[in-house]
Amino acid sequence: MSGDIVHPTLEHIRAAHDRIxxxxxxxxxxxxxxxxxxxxxxxxxxxxxxxxxxAFKARGAVNAVMxxxxxxxxxxxxxxxxxxxxxxxxYAASLRGIPCHIVMPRNAPLVKVEAVRGYGARIVFCEPxxxxxxEALEEVVSRTKxxxxxxxxxxxxxxxxxxxxxxxxxxxxxxxxxxxPVGGGGLLSGTCLAAKYTSKRVAVIAxxxxxxxxxxxxxxxxxxxxxxxxxxxxxxxxTSLGKLNFDIISRSVSRIVRVEDASTIKAMRLIMxxxxxxxxxxxxxxxxxxxxxxxDLLGKRIGIILSGxxxxxxxxxxxxxx
Amino acid sequence: MSGDIVHPTLEHIRAAHDRIxxxxxxxxxxxxxxxxxxxxxxxxxxxxxxxxxxAFKARGAVNAVMxxxxxxxxxxxxxxxxxxxxxxxxYAASLRGIPCHIVMPRNAPLVKVEAVRGYGARIVFCEPxxxxxxEALEEVVSRTKxxxxxxxxxxxxxxxxxxxxxxxxxxxxxxxxxxxPVGGGGLLSGTCLAAKYTSKRVAVIAxxxxxxxxxxxxxxxxxxxxxxxxxxxxxxxxTSLGKLNFDIISRSVSRIVRVEDASTIKAMRLIMxxxxxxxxxxxxxxxxxxxxxxxDLLGKRIGIILSGxxxxxxxxxxxxxx
Numbered sequence: 001m002s003g004d005i006v007h008p009t010l011e012h013i014r015a016a017h018d019r020i021x022x023x024x025x026x027x028x029x030x031x032x033x034x035x036x037x038x039x040x041x042x043x044x045x046x047x048x049x050x051x052x053x054x055a056f057k058a059r060g061a062v063n064a065v066m067x068x069x070x071x072x073x074x075x076x077x078x079x080x081x082x083x084x085x086x087x088x089x090x091y092a093a094s095l096r097g098i099p100c101h102i103v104m105p106r107n108a109p110l111v112k113v114e115a116v117r118g119y120g121a122r123i124v125f126c127e128p129x130x131x132x133x134x135e136a137l138e139e140v141v142s143r144t145k146x147x148x149x150x151x152x153x154x155x156x157x158x159x160x161x162x163x164x165x166x167x168x169x170x171x172x173x174x175x176x177x178x179x180x181p182v183g184g185g186g187l188l189s190g191t192c193l194a195a196k197y198t199s200k201r202v203a204v205i206a207x208x209x210x211x212x213x214x215x216x217x218x219x220x221x222x223x224x225x226x227x228x229x230x231x232x233x234x235x236x237x238x239t240s241l242g243k244l245n246f247d248i249i250s251r252s253v254s255r256i257v258r259v260e261d262a263s264t265i266k267a268m269r270l271i272m273x274x275x276x277x278x279x280x281x282x283x284x285x286x287x288x289x290x291x292x293x294x295x296d297l298l299g300k301r302i303g304i305i306l307s308g309x310x311x312x313x314x315x316x317x318x319x320x321x322x
Numbered sequence: 323m324s325g326d327i328v329h330p331t332l333e334h335i336r337a338a339h340d341r342i343x344x345x346x347x348x349x350x351x352x353x354x355x356x357x358x359x360x361x362x363x364x365x366x367x368x369x370x371x372x373x374x375x376x377a378f379k380a381r382g383a384v385n386a387v388m389x390x391x392x393x394x395x396x397x398x399x400x401x402x403x404x405x406x407x408x409x410x411x412x413y414a415a416s417l418r419g420i421p422c423h424i425v426m427p428r429n430a431p432l433v434k435v436e437a438v439r440g441y442g443a444r445i446v447f448c449e450p451x452x453x454x455x456x457e458a459l460e461e462v463v464s465r466t467k468x469x470x471x472x473x474x475x476x477x478x479x480x481x482x483x484x485x486x487x488x489x490x491x492x493x494x495x496x497x498x499x500x501x502x503p504v505g506g507g508g509l510l511s512g513t514c515l516a517a518k519y520t521s522k523r524v525a526v527i528a529x530x531x532x533x534x535x536x537x538x539x540x541x542x543x544x545x546x547x548x549x550x551x552x553x554x555x556x557x558x559x560x561t562s563l564g565k566l567n568f569d570i571i572s573r574s575v576s577r578i579v580r581v582e583d584a585s586t587i588k589a590m591r592l593i594m595x596x597x598x599x600x601x602x603x604x605x606x607x608x609x610x611x612x613x614x615x616x617x618d619l620l621g622k623r624i625g626i627i628l629s630g631x632x633x634x635x636x637x638x639x640x641x642x643x644x
Binding site: 028030049050054118273275276277314318 | 350352356371372376440591594595597598599600601631635636638640
């Protein structure tokens with residue numbers, strides 16, 4: 001391997017799919033005539049908000065946990081996350097009946113802490129800095145010998161996330177493009193591989209918040225530009241790209257569109273009102289991009305992977321007078 | 323028929339199902355392990371909030387409109403409603419390409435007016451009283467010769483609404499009970515017939531808001547007690563029972579449970595948070611009843627028909643500090 005980055009193959013993705021199938025939902029694909037009219041495209045929404053733990057992250061985490069050999073698994077798994085990956089890993093570990101350690105900042109929302117505890121994971125609190133988080137994780141791993149399962153920069157995670165697009169391509173023929181949000185790049189890199197391996201013509205287009213456009217800038221510069229002081233409502237899209245993810249994305253993605261939060265919020269409300277499903281802001285940046293107008297996509301058949309639905313319903317980002 | 327009330331037969335319901343199948347969704351049945359834990363029952367949610375126009379009402383309205391003969395249909399259809407039946411009838415008329423007249427109170431929310439207009443219906447505004455509404459409807463019908471399609475007190479409507487339970491019984495075996503909300507009684511009476519005709523053992527249990535408990539009182543008195551000054555957040559459950567509906571319900575329903583709005587709101591939030599789907603308060607009175615504790619239903623397999631998802635997302639009925 002001599003320093004080269006090895007991408008998951010189609011066989012890896014198929015194996016991941018077989019591994020996770022008993023434990024995750026085959027999520028539905030939904031459409032809305034009125035959203036099609038408003039956007040000017042035919043949109044097929046792959047509803048990963050209806051996935052186990054409310055996000056596509058269940059796919060990668062279950063694949064990683066189910067890939068561990070018996071001896072490795074016994075000692076459990078660990079990660080640092082206060083988001084959907086934490087819940088996903090806790091869920092996956094509970095399926096296999098192994099210990100799960102989640103490092104979380106002390107200021108994590110109580111609802112997220114309880115969701116993770118609900119799956120039986122042990123939580124290690126740390127100060128809310130990257131350094132404290134990494135230190136706490138190292139301490140946990142060296143004490144317990146648990147296997148670290150990263151949130152996106154890992155071939156098992158990428159292969160798992162790729163299965164969402166595989167299902168979408170099976171269910172909807174002749175897509176012109178598929179769109180995903182991009183944060184760390186797990187979903188986007190998996191989708192790039194799925195498109196490359198199974199579809200000759202589908203373009204992969206990513207969307208990210210203007211206030212957290214490190215993936216856009218990374219692609220432009222040809223190297224990973226870290227996310228610094230991100231400012232966006234999309235709390236799932238704050239992180240920097242992973243190495244494996246960037247390597248895949250930079251070879252395959254058609255473009256990365258930067259989207260204003262106002263458009264994402266408009267998209268979020270449209271999806272909730274017309275499709276009657278609950279989505280988190282990070283999931284809506286893709287439709288937000290279409291609402292801002294992507295001329296080459298007008299009249300096209302577009303798959304959108306709705307990444308998750310974990311949102312605080314008492315803090316929806318619109319504020320009409322009651 | 324000498325004054326007797328004739329109930330739709332199983333053949334009527336099957337014919338309705340064939341008639342509407344091309345035009346409505348076969349809605350999914352969803353489950354949630356965490357809601358099961360909280361409620362103590364195994365609940366199967368039939369998601370009519372994901373139905374066309376966001377409510378089961380599409381079934382009855384499409385059946386009624388598609389049942390009209392060619393000559394009758396030409397002159398169009400009419401009703402008075404500011405709720406889901408208005409949208410459903412407008413949708414059904416648009417499918418058949420015939421005129422649709424909807425009488426609405428002047429103070430109807432703009433969003434509902436626009437939803438109906440979106441399907442191409444003509445709106446006749448009237449003063450917000452029952453008398454003004456009926457007068458306006460009579461005027462429209464006598465001027466246009468349009469066919470009046472009532473919201474619930476009609477065998478075509480009841481046969482259409484019955485198809486939701488038919489699908490639920492096909493998809494989920496061995497239910498002990500099926501629960502629906504009760505307003506005018508269209509969904510409940512259709513569900514009673516579906517249960518009677520196709521399932522020997524399933525009990526039909528209705529739920530209604532304590533602040534609009536006319537169906538409960540009607541059942542107790544053995545005659546229709548009109549709904550007077552209802553006071554509830556469940557804006558779809560304010561009306562009095564229809565004659566046909568009461569006749570069916572009073573022969574078949576196991577019981578009608580009265581539910582406090584606080585329980586309904588708790589149920590609504592649970593459904594939105596755990597199932598990641600958008601529901602209106604009226605749809606949640608059934609789970610609200612289970613949260614209040616129905617001892618005989620503990621450990622049982624219960625189907626719940628989630629009636630609709632048309633809710634103003636800027637006015638969700640919880641008010642945590644932002």
